[in-house]
Ligand code: SF4
């Protein structure tokens with residue numbers, strides 16, 4: 001068991017290191033300095049980008065696709081819950097039963113929503129056209145990871161598969177599309193800087 | 209090579225930069241040395257057409273204001 | 288590798304900074320941006336999803352930069368750039384994206400698709416595959432800056448003609464259109480043509496503004512090409528003019544892209560030589576009305592009028608209140624677009640959109656009773672915006688009419704019923720009177 005656990009942690013370390021390398025690579029690139037006079041407020045823009053700007057009602061797209069939005073949110077909660085669960089695996093025995101129970105349901109739900117996303121990628125015409133093999137692989141791998149983590153929490157037989165799948169998932173993060181988790185932060189920051197400087201967001205009557 | 213224009217175009221009502229866009233398209237339809245004549249109503253052509261011929265190397269044979277409202281110009285394809 | 292491809296790739300590398308790499312990396316291909324794009328709305332095809340557009344560049348980028356993609360190109364559809372791909376990229380970036388940033392705002396990650404489209408435009412320009420006409424227009428503009436003397440005389444002649452019209456319209460013998468006025472406060476930069484000179488001249492005169500007209504035009508085709516070198520040369524004409532005349536402020540005609548160019552780009556290109564305040568004419572109009580420098584007739588336009596925002600002024604420039612403020616002061620019945628059956632959950636939120644053009648809903652009744660010609664929607668800048676309107680509004684019987692903001696003149700720049708114009712009232716206030724408008728016939732020509 002320990003060996004598999006170590007494998008998962010090694011995968012996690014590799015993934016984190018890979019993400020760090022990506023981060024360093026992007027940071028090495030030039031960061032343009034904007035000298036145009038500020039109209040709005042850059043820090044408010046950045047704050048908006050990470051808070052209210054993420055709310056489902058803030059964008060037309062998420063208002064139209066509220067279900068898809070909620071599905072995505074549930075899936076991502078599942079992912080982070082699964083990562084936390086694996087990291088905390090040495091302490092599982094001290095988990096109060098209610099926590100384990102809740103966590104496993106969060107994970108099952110996350111896996112279900114992940115699978116729904118995976119199926120949508122196959123079934124829905126637009127998404128199928130957009131998706132790369134990388135996308136299909138990533139969504140099913142992550143879904144499997146969340147599912148076995150949930151199962152591992154309630155049934156010991158799934159603990160080894162959990163570590164194995166976890167190791168693969170973690171290692172894959174910097175290699176494939178999952179690394180958008182890193183670029184999310186870059187992207188929202190640039191978004192906030194741009195629209196904040198220009199006084200577009202946050203705006204009471206923001207442009208959408 | 210004759211002095212009568214090969215093409216006569218009507219750019220009346222077109223606003224900048226459409227006269228330049230149209231003449232640039234039209235110049236490809238004539239042979240080197242041939243002329244295109246056009247009339248436009250946008251006074252912008254008075255500056256834009258000479259600028260265009262200067263930057264492209266074609267020759268501006270004539271550019272004149274007619275009856276205060278329209279502008280006539282003749283361009284020769286040079287290359 | 289041919290030289291063309293080499294140049295294109297070199298241009299990509301040269302642009303690869305943090306924001307661009309982020310845009311290339313961040314997309315999760317969730318497809319949620321599809322409906323944000325008016326191209327997709329007009330023609331719902333996979334190719335019109337913003338992310339699909341961006342993917343075409345990403346596949347090239349991945350081939351050059353991504354470890355996994357180089358090992359297994361199929362895995363991420365990575366592709367080496369070749370002539371066909373470059374032609375396809377050029378077509379996408381120049382003909383299928385207006386750089387409106389609507390997708391960016393609607394993306395959960397805020398992926399900057401227009402930044403990538405700009406990167407492609409620059410690649411195409413470097414490789415020589417960019418639309419020839421844009422290059423030509425940019426070069427002609429640069430030529431004007433190199434030696435304005437070849438057209439200056441004609442230009443001044445035209446301005447003298449316009450001045451006559453201006454006096455006729457305003458009934459003010461002293462009204463003028465100053466050119467190259469040393470030490471003026473405002474340098475007003477129009478587009479080429481009378482329609483962006485005469486109406487603002489009416490306003491500037493009414494407001495007793497200390498202004499001067501630029502001998503150049505505000506448009507910058509170098510910006511369209513994403514060719515910083517050409518764009519700088521085009522802009523330099525106005526930077527130099529402003530410095531030479533010692534003005535305090537540069538006011539740009541209603542053109543959205545020109546405003547974006549001088550407000551947001553030029554300060555970066557001419558750091559140290561460009562500390563002028565840059566405003567859009569719309570902001571100046573709003574200020575004049577607010578400060579009472581011009582008097583306007585609040586019921587001057589009796590029809591219901593709504594406003595369709597410009598991407599460059601609003602989404603990319605934060606100019607939201609000013610146009611509305613102006614409209615509310617000259618329109619009897621100004622309405623924001625409200626939700627309708629077009630399907631979007633809230634059109635109220637969608638209302639602020641591309642192309643700073645007023646959409647004037649003239650009623651069927653009016654069209655019938657006045658026997659006007661078929662009204663079209665038409666927009667001087669881009670026509671893209673119209674495609675986004677809910678289908679119901681696209682029906683001609685709804686007689687939707689797009690008009691220029693704030694002032695309306697016919698093609699000659701002369702108000703349609705100039706004779707009926709009252710001269711400036713209340714200390715020289717301009718009046719935005721009913722009938723001083725573009726009629727639909729003129730609109731058809733814009
Ligand atoms: S919404 Fe954003 S993340 Fe999703 S596909 Fe579009 S660009 Fe990519």
Ligand code: SF4
Pocket residue numbers: 323324325326336337340383384385386387388389390391400401
């Ligand atoms: S910037 Fe505008 S036109 Fe371009 S892809 Fe995005 S939504 Fe479509």
